[in-house]
Amino acid sequence: MSQVAYSQYDHPGQSRTPSAESVSRHLHRAHAANKGHAHDYTLVHHGRQVRVGPVAFWIVVGTLVIMGVWSIATGTYFAFRDDVLTGLIGRQASMQFAYEDRIAELRGQIDRITSRQLLDQEQFDQKVQALLRRQQLLEQRTAAIAGDVVTTGSIKPARVPELRNAPVKPSPISDTVIFTAPPDREARLQSREGTSGNTRLADAANSAGMDGMLARVSLSLDRIDRKQTATLTDMEEKADSKARAIGGVLSDLGISVPKVSPAAPSATGGPYIPLKAPKGDTSAFARQLYRINVAHAQIDRYMRTLTNVPVRKPVVGSMDMSSPFGSRMDPFLRGPAIHTGIDLRGDTGDPVRATASGRVVTASWQGGYGNMVEIDHGNGLSTRYGHMSKIEVKVGQQVAIGQTIGRIGSTGRSTGPHLHYETRIDERPVDPQKFLRAGLRLGSGVLGSNI
Incomplete structure (x- = not known):
């Protein structure tokens, strides 16, 4: 039973004694407190x-007792049941092996992905190298035919994207793989198919982009190759056509090229390097280019021959022939006679031009010719220009094609201002119209404007 303590407050010169009412109130509270905690445990x-x-x-006591009994029962069970422990150990070993197998499988996948990326990179590098070699070959072809591009059509190389030899490195792949065991602690691993699928899609997209770019570059090079082939074919056809035309004209004139070919032009030289035909397994481009070079060499030989063949007109503008070559009625004696040239009407003072290159052998008054100039073109070919009012060249002077050698007049045995023009082979007069028609056949494309 609780005891009630009475406190006394000591004050200087004063004391206090509790009243009966306060003592009764304290006793009541103590009794109520003892009654409420009579069955509690302290x-x-x-x-x-x-x-x-x-x-x-x-x-609390029951829980402790149950936990103790459960621990004793479990320990006793495991102590006397080795198969349970063996099962647990085997389960742990199986989980460990499963994780190791999964790790090995993932590492194998990583190795395969890395190998595939390296293989793709190698294939890409090989394709790039092949395109670079092809581009270099096309550039060499363009340079090889650049000399003839002006006359046969221009080739503008397409802008091909530049391909560098920088290796394309695959994305870095970490060899460390972190696994987290599932909550149920069984040998199940969560795969990341979504991430792997997205990666594969991205790789496929990148690969498709690279392949597309290489395909576009290859198509561009194919177009350049076809354009070069077409241009080269056109060059060969034009060269062959030109060579055949000049050769046919010279043949019709009865001129043998080996006989009439002039000496080498002045101010030329260099070591002799023969043009050899390609041998072995050469490309069609090389063989075609060789044929074009041969044709151009032949054309050059023909052109040097034509510079000494009088196939151009001796007067400026259209020719107005007043008397042809051959038999005619003499304008003075009115009897049959032989005309060794052709007469071309003109105005006094009109220029007279050399019809081929050569050396002046006569530049003076020559009886019925009046003022006459004779030019030796070599190899038995010569031309005469008569009845001129003025002579503008001297004996021994070298004249070029189209150079003015005098002026039209009416000197000598003449009835009016005109040009008497002769063509001779080995001092024998031949019809000049045969040479002039040959010049018209060749046209300005071969002879230029002086035809």
């Missing part, structure tokens, strides 16, 4: 008291 530890109700106390 736990004392180091002077501290913890009061617990009977229900909570017995719950």
